[in-house]
Amino acid sequence: MQILDIIKKKRDGNELTAAELQFFVTEYTKGQIPDYQASALLMAIYLRGMTAKETSILADSMLHSGDVLDLSLIPGIKVDKHSTGGVGDKISIPLAPLVAAAGVKNPMISGRGLGHTGGTLDKLEAIPGFNVNLTEDDFIDQVSAIGTAIISATQDVAPADKKIYALRDTTGTVDSIPLIASSIMSKKLASGTNALVLDVKTGSGAFMQDFDDARSLAKQLLDIGQAHQTKMVALITNMNQPLGVKVGNTLEVEESIDILKGQGPEDTTKLTIELGAYMLVLAEQAKDIQTARTILQEKIADGSALAKFKELVEAEGGDVRVVDNYQLMPHAKNQIVVTALDDGYVNAIDTNDLGMLVVYLGGGRLKKTDKIDPGVGLVIHKKVGDYVHRGEPLVTVHANSFDDDQVQSSIHQAYHLSAVQPPAEELIYEIMEE
Incomplete structure (x- = not known):
């Protein structure tokens, strides 16, 4: 099997087989396929698209390109959240400690900036000392101990996604529905999560600017989750203007902390609580969405969400003093x-x-x-x-x-x-x- 033949086949709009997609993922991960040929295939996929079957196979191949974490020793339903990204979208940072304070185990493997959108990992690294590169064992231990961890995918978790993710950013293939869907689900399923809440953004600042495209992406994500027996909910949200009032890594950490202090902008606070409410319901920590909203609002009001954020920062080596002194960040x-x-x-x-x-x-x-x-x-x-x-x-x-x-x-x-x-x-x- 030759990668050139696979590139030509997809260039001509034909469906790739499971063997061909698995070959591409395996050989590119091992370094046997150069970036320029991987880029050519990604562009062919971007232009020609993929069938639902191809997308599911690609996600599964990337998922099994490395370790699949076993979080079964951690009690309870493990629930994660993923956003397709947007300008000013810092929601993961306050959301993870907020739901952990409400009793939800939240293993979060996040990404770096793609194109015009910022990455959760880049933002957290604005906190002096914050280390997103935990080992798998440390990741599991931390989720078990404090309920949450936000890390980069290790070399052993979905390594194919890590390579392809970085390449897409520099080859104009970021906003491809099948590539986004397979990337998200390979990473999230590899993290060992039992349930997932999706924030699929649409509008002028989103990868999926058209509502129908955003809906199509949400559907593909839900289909992949269903095939892997993962409970999921997708919210399609507005990215026609920046989310919140601060954009940029340090500035978005500041706003994230403001949310946990009960001082955040209305839109970021509302979306954090809404996504968190669905996480609580999926984790069976609340009987319905309204009850879940009330729980989360109380966790902000009583200071326990902010306290959990301090635990998260300290656990990953960051300077906890930034919570009270934003000037300690760049x-x-x-x-x-x-x-x-x-x-x-x-x-x-x-x-x-x-x-x-x-x-x-x-x-x-x-x-x-x-x-x-x-x-x-x-x-x-x-x-x-x-x-x-x-x-x-x-x-x-x-x-x-x-x-x-x-x-x-x-x-x-x-x-x-x-x-x-x-x-x-x-x-x-x-x-x-x-």
Whole structure:
């Protein structure tokens, strides 16, 4: 079997067999297929798509490219959450300790930044000393001891996904539904989870900008989960504007802590609680969603969610003092306030453009070897539906090196003002279950 034949077959729009997909995953993981040929196949998949059968086989091949963790010694139903990513989406960081404080065992294997969206691991590494590279044994021990852990996939857990994930970021193949679905499910199933809550984002700042595409992705994810006897729920959520008010690694950790202190923005707080409520119900820690919401709100109010976050940070080597002193994390040297050029309501925001501005400032990756500058980012002052007067701040840009004209132009082009207030934005569009 030759990889060139497989590339040509998919290029021509034909269905790949289980043997061909398994060959690709196995040989690429071993380093026998070079990046340029793997990239060619990924682009062929991006352009030609995959059948449901192919996607399920690809996910299963990536899942079994390494170890599948056995968490059976940890009592209870293990529940994880995954987001398809968006600008300002820091929900995993407050969510993991919040549900752990409510008694849910949450083993979370997370990823790094892809394209215009930030990665949970990059954000957590803004905390001095935070180590996401735990061994499998340490991961299991930590989940058992404190209820949660957020780590990078080890070399032994879904190693194929780790290689393909990094390559997709630099080859223009990030927003492929079958590649996203197989990547998510291989990693999540390999982590030993029993149930999974999905946050599938749609809108101008999401990989799936079209609602129907987001729904299709959710359906493929649910189908793969069902084939592996994993209980799942998918929420399709709004990414037509940044989530919360802070974008960038350090800034998003700050907002995450604010949520756990009960001081977070309304949208990020609401989505954290809503996703957490479904996790509690799947874990059989609450009889219904409303009961689960009440439990989580109480965990924030009584300080136990914040205390659990401190446990998480300490367990993974981070400096717990950041909870009370955000200045212990890296910050950019410069703050550029970009103001409105006209009066009007914010009618729309090109959220992808804001995400890419953070990438160009150093807060994301244009190629997989790029270093992240954790201190750069954006603080959003005006969101969709807000009225702004000429000269009022739209965004404060946190930067180290920058071109002032480019920064100003990027923000002004991303914001669209009108004389009429637009309808209120929904946060959650649809909930899909198996």
